[in-house]
Amino acid sequence: MRFGYAGAVALVLMSVMTSAQARELNRKQIEMCRWGSEVARSAQHSKLSGTTLWRARENLKTRKYAERWMPRMALGITEQTYASRSRLQPASVKKTYYDGCIRHERNRIARR
Numbered sequence: 453m454r455f456g457y458a459g460a461v462a463l464v465l466m467s468v469m470t471s472a473q474a475r476e477l478n479r480k481q482i483e484m485c486r487w488g489s490e491v492a493r494s495a496q497h498s499k500l501s502g503t504t505l506w507r508a509r510e511n512l513k514t515r516k517y518a519e520r521w522m523p524r525m526a527l528g529i530t531e532q533t534y535a536s537r538s539r540l541q542p543a544s545v546k547k548t549y550y551d552g553c554i555r556h557e558r559n560r561i562a563r564r
Contacts, residue, residue, distance in 0.1 A: 475561050477554065485553035491526045493546035495533035500542070505534045 498508045512526050529549075538545065 477557050477561070481557045482554075485550050485557065487522070488525065488529060488553055489546045489550035491529045492533055492549040493542040495530040496538070496540065496545040497542040498530075499534055500539070505531070508534065 495508060498511075503511075508530050509527065512523065512530060515523075515526070517523050517526070533545070540548070
């Protein structure tokens, strides 16, 4: 009888977990991750080409942004990129950022 209850509990837990994981990201979240990964790629390219952080900040200020949160986030991503010791190629940084962002957003959804 104990195994019957344990099996039932396991089945219920698995169904709850899959329903939480089944929710996918919406288009806005995916676009945010895509945009952020492009900013990270650009920042890494600037860093590797010898552009100073000051110049990179100035370049960010001249860009046009679709959302109010974008300039501050772009600045934060750029500063973090410059602060890291990473010498990865910009394409690798872009992929790493995108994968991490998607993982973060999925975890955020699962916690709700």
